Amino acid sequence: MNYQQEQLRNALAAEYVLGTLSGPARKRFQQLMMESQSIREATWVWEQHLNGLGEKLEPVEPSPNVWKNIQYRLDMSPPRTTPVTHISRAAKRFWQSTALVATAAAFILAILIVRQDLPKDTFIPDTREVAIFVDTESAPLWLIDITQDNIEIQTTSNLEVKSNNDYQLWMVAKDGRPPISLGILPQKGKITLPKHVQFDQLDIAALAVSLEPLGGSPNGQPTTVLYTAELVST
């Protein structure tokens, strides 16, 4: 390789590492790196040079969730979370827990009592569905009440409030299609979400809660599924 080529290779490697080689040129360079050891080495030299700049930055602690998410993604720790693909197993465990059944019963009872208190002419649909999201200690986090047109959500004080994230609610259909977002969950108090148009059309395997950046999932799919819960008819 002559001097000029070496200079060019070096200049490209430098701008690749700096980040100013962009678009198609960047892709071409990545291809070249895969093919040529000398280009890889030129790039390593620049990574060494320039990333010394990055080392000078004052360290900034990331949120503890980053480590949790890494462990979760690498399947390293017993997750406090339940992946969507394991819903049926999770659901089985869910109902095997007597504590949970008791909680569910109390919740359903509460709804029935509230309904009895309603004025006689209030329209009440014949069937309602409820779901309860609980943490690993079986403490309820959100109580979900599906009414004819809406989803009413009550938050409990057990919930860990996150100022840098949102919790998002999803429905998971039995037919295996990707989860459908039902909206952002409150972290305190009570809200009513409109019922998704497909809610009554699909056979729902479970509801799920994911942890998302503020504003909800960036790509329309759950980022990290934290909890799942089955719907129960009252």
Added chain:
Amino acid sequence: MEQEKMLKLLSAVALGDQQSFSELYSLTSARLYAVSIKLLKRRELAEEALQEAFVRIWHNASQYQQGQGTVITWMISIVRYRALDMLRYNKVRNEQALNEQEEDPTLEPELMTMSEQALLDKCMDELDAQQKQAIHLAYFNGLTHHEVVQHMDSPLGTIKSWIRRGLLSLQRCLTI
């Protein structure tokens, strides 16, 4: 020495040792996150880049070679490339935040040996002010040539030449 400690951890990670991975994370995550948040500005994106970088580090630990520099520069490269991809994809840019931090980072060297860090400082200082600023904007803030043009209010050809010549001078200075 920090490099030796990290190399030991990374070698264990390459063999699938989760405890070492956890230690490596504790040792480096705040330094890597500093690079990521400076580039991406938005916390959720910066954390995502950091997360993906560590997933990659876990899978690629066995591919690290000493020729690639110290473990920390190798790790910074991984998080920085990921953050740059996200930056270009999301087109996130917070001009206000950028304007507030034009000053050089005058922070304490932590990981390179003093002589390497001092040499890098000396070589950066030898650059023309504009060359240095253009390289800093690209390195720390992930600006493209065109974005540097807007920021420094000079024509594209001039910016490209500042960066190219700046990098060349830097290399000459560092490898003497």
